Amino acid sequence: MSAPGKTEPAEAIAGAQAGNAEAWGELYQEYAPAIFRFCRRALPTREDAEDATMEIFLKIRGKLGQYDPGRSFSAWLYKVAANHCWDLLRRRKGRQDKETEDASALPLEHPDPSQLERLIEQRTGQEVRRALDQLAPRARMALVLRYYSDMSYDEIADALGVRRAFVGVVLLRARHELRQALGQASAAAAGGNP
Amino acid sequence: MNRREEPRGERMADHLDEMSGLLYLEGQLEPARARQVSAHSEECAGCRTLLRALERESRLLTRSMVEDDEPLPARLVAAPGRSPRSMQWLWGAVFGLAATGAYAFYSGYIEPWLTQLDQAGFGGTNLLGLLVFQGAFWKGWQSMFSLFETLALVIVAGTGLLCVRRWMRRSSTLAVILGGVCAAALFPAPAGAAELRHEQSYTLGKDEVIKNDLYVAAGRARIDGTVDGDLVVFGEGLDVGGHVTGDVIAFVRTIRITGQVDGNVRVATNTLTLSGSVGRNVTSATEVLDLDSSARIGGGLTMCSGSASLDGKIARDVFAMVGRTVLTGSVGGNLKMRGADLSVGPTAQIQGRAYFAGERAPEVSSQAKLASPVEFHKVEREGRARHAGHFIWRGIWLAATLLFGLVLFLLLPRFARETVESADHYGVSLGLGILVLCGIPVAAVLACVTIVGIPVGVAAMILWGVAIYCSQIVVGAVVGKWLLGPAGDTWALIARMALGLTLLKVAGIVPFFGGLLRLAVLLWGLGAISLVIYRQFESARPAGAAPTAA
Known part of the structure; x- marks a missing residue:
């Protein structure tokens, strides 16, 4: 915690x-x-x-x-x-907000690590919090439970009412959503300040 | 592992997928798999970079979230000291009081009134008035109500709990359950434990006596003995050749009563043949009703039937809606009948007034003994023009409702949206709908007992009426949402409401199903509206509590 x-x-x-x-x-x-x-x-x-x-x-x-x-x-x-x-x-x-538990819907692509690193580096807490605000409720809640409350996967599964095996999928999907939101914010900032 | 192209011209190789990487970092992999991932990442620079990036992402997330960017708001500086549970008890108390009030009202006013009317016999001249207000209709159904209501309540409660199990913590659910318990408590319990029989074929022997109410669900039931209580039967066929001291209530295909029933006979059946005696009233919904010459009814006869042959003796009034009737027996009171044909035979006797409303004039034998000539009112078939007019009026009403909904959604867009969202919780909405439909009038009447409470009671009734009217608009919007998907803005929601409401109105025309649909829509929509109003009160309530200084 x-x-x-x-x-x-x-x-x-x-x-x-x-x-x-x-x-x-x-x-x-x-x-x-x-x-x-x-x-x-x-x-x-x-x-x-x-x-x-x-x-x-x-x-x-x-x-x-x-x-x-x-x-x-x-x-x-x-x-x-x-x-x-x-x-x-x-x-x-x-x-x-019904989300499917179908794990196959998740793109399990191997992201380009260097691109991911670039996306993360230099990010401020405020930017991440803004991006978090744009996530779907479950995605945001999953990230908060895991990375703020430090809850175990079992506890997250219990709190969100999902199967334990699905928690990782929820978290990974939430991270993808977060990256997308961060990317859009960057693009908007770049468009605003050419 | 999956495959991807290495950036620096390395050959295609197996790599960690992101999920494995994340689960590895979070310590969620099986030890063997974790060792495999660890070994691979030591060899593979690309996967090491991925793991590092994921770890940094995790740290960034934690850091961003724990940053103390906002001070604790002033209203949260002091600790709350009182639990909001009092609200739940308030709900319970309100519904408990309402239930007690309703019971007191019923036992103090309605029941004595019904008793007086019942003792006065069939004196009414209006069929609706007779059915609704005279004890004749209601009295015999009491034990049936107890059985049905208990079953229905158990089913409704079970279904409701299944539907709302995810919201069980909510106080509104508790209120609904308390309300249901109060409502159940309103109905008097049967005097004693009843005999229950569920068999393929049931026979009560000639010398057998059951000193209790008897409930039978059987293919065929035969009662040759004595039932010292009420007899309730579901099944294919029923023969009552013995003696029933209470009422006979039956939902079976064919019924034959040759014995003696001291109480009332209430039946829904295909064919009812009566050649025995009934001490009190007969109420029936049948395809064919046959009253033999030996049949004796000590009270009145109320029936809806395809055809009826009345050859026996009826001590009091006859109220009937029958396709074709042949009367050759005697009626001790008035005859009030509506149907296609009435034939009064030479052996017929009517000691009171006789009134017949039908398409053709009754055929009355000159030898029949009548206190007065049969009063005839010719009923014209509804013409095409009238039907057309009816549908035009329905169309106008639909347009008016749509307009009302449009104005409502534009004036109160947030409320409308929240109400439509609340309707998604079917169980809670329906439960609350039942509660509000029954509870508000009772609460309003109780409020009007005091002078100060009169405006509150009147306002509550007006709001209740408006909510009932609006219920169809809410459910219309939900139906529209099902068909067209979630609405982006208010106009999209209005479009969905218009589509859904139109469909509901069209479906409401279907006989029988339409009535059930309208009732469901009313309860559902009313519950959804009530839920939102309740939440508004909840959020308007000061956030709990007189703070206690820490």
């Missing part, structure tokens, strides 16, 4: 589970920025991300009793966040 790395505030978690408002506040301060950033990456607008962050923490507070202290708190937190955001996106997009 991205927020992890540092030690989890076990005392605050236990206190919050026991209903201590101060401990809950401490826990919130610890994780709210990371969860907001997660929502910001996964959802289309800032307003959506704000609402979702609030709703996720409300959910978390209601479900704290279900949390098993033997497991990673941040992993559990991201799982709740992922489920919430994905539900939101799925509800909004409805059936329009």
Whole structure:
């Protein structure tokens, strides 16, 4: 996970589970920025991300009793966040965003490595985030779960409701979409500044 | 591995495909395959470059995402302190109250009224009024309702849960389930456990007695013994030669009643032959109804039939829609009939008024004993011109609805789009549609109990009516979307709505199917509209909660 790395505030978690408002506040301060950033990456607008962050923490507070202290708190937190955001996106997009699980639809071409390197190098975080915004919800969510939340393939499969064997395909397809968006942005920039 | 051309004039060689490269970097390959990939990349400069590029891409993605580019918004600085679950309980409480109110209204006002009407007998002169308001029609169906409703609720609940299982976390689903439970609770449970029989052929022997309601699903059922309760039968044929102390309710091809039924007889069948006695009323939908001379009906007879021969004795009124009727028996009350032909034989007796509406004048024997001459109203066949006029009016109404939809979509494009998208969730929409269709009028009536609540109740009813009208527009747009694909802008959505609505209107003309279709459209569209309105309230609600300082 991205927020992890540092030690989890076990005392605050236990206190919050026991209903201590101060401990809950401490826990919130610890994780709210990371969860907001997660929502910001996964959802289309800032307003959506704000609402979702609030709703996720409300959910978390209601479900704290279900949390098993033997497991990673941040992993559990991201799982709740992922489920919430994905539900939101799925509800909004409805059936329009139905993507096939047919792996044969994916072009498994060997890209030109040097061309790929050129596309990646010199890219700023802002450019990548803009490109991410243009991706289909599932592609974006898959990338966020993997490269922001550092979720395992099993966890991603569970969150997105796809087969585990299909996660790699989803991720690779998402990368292709991202490259395409980055390429278009470059072309547009080049056209604007001849 | 796949093949590609090496840039520096190297020969064609096997190379890693991108998927293998990605899975290798992410530690997702089987160990043997991972070793193979590792060994290959050590030898192949092109694949090493690919792996390096993919790894850099992964790092770039992570770096871009974790960058703290936006501070936490002010409204999120304080921790939320209260769970929105209260809203779910509110839903539950509202529907629970509505259900209780409906039950109280029914048992306090409707039921006593029905009882009084039932005790008053068949005094009405209007067939619709008789069917709808007099207890005669409803009373005998109660046990049937319990059975059907229980089955229907189980089926609907099961189907609904299957459809909405992916949205189970949503509070609206909980509300629907709670509403369904409340609705189920409205219907009184049967007095006791019933006897259930499901056999190829069922016979209740002459000396056998069942002291309970009896439900039979059998090819042929024969009742020679005694059923001390109601008898409900599904199957090919039914013979009642014994004694049924309650009602007989049957959906079978042929029914013959030679024994004694103390209650009502409610049947949908091809042929009904009655030569025994029925203590109360007979209601039937049959192709052929034959009332033998020995038949006795203690109450009235209400029937829809292709042809009927009435030779027995009917103590009260007869209300009928029959193609051809031959009356040679006696009617203790009024006769009100609509059909093609009526023949009143010399042995016939009618002690009340006799009214016949049909294409031809009734043939009445001069020896028949009538309290008054048969009042005849000639019914003209609907002419071609009238049909043409009917379709012209339908066309005008369609145009008006299309215009209304057009204005609505232009005025509220976002709402329209969200509603059409909501309709994609069939299960939730249908469930919510049922709930809103039944729940809002009850809630509105309850609201009107207080002076302050009257405007709320009236407004709710107006909104409910508008939503019902708009439901066809929403479903029309969904149908159009199915046919033409997703709409890019509002005008494209309007075009889809116009196409879908026209198709729905045309399909609605088909007899029987059209009625079912209209009901489904109403429930579906109403549910979708309600879902969007609910979401609007949800998002308008302040994001949860009085924050508690951390």
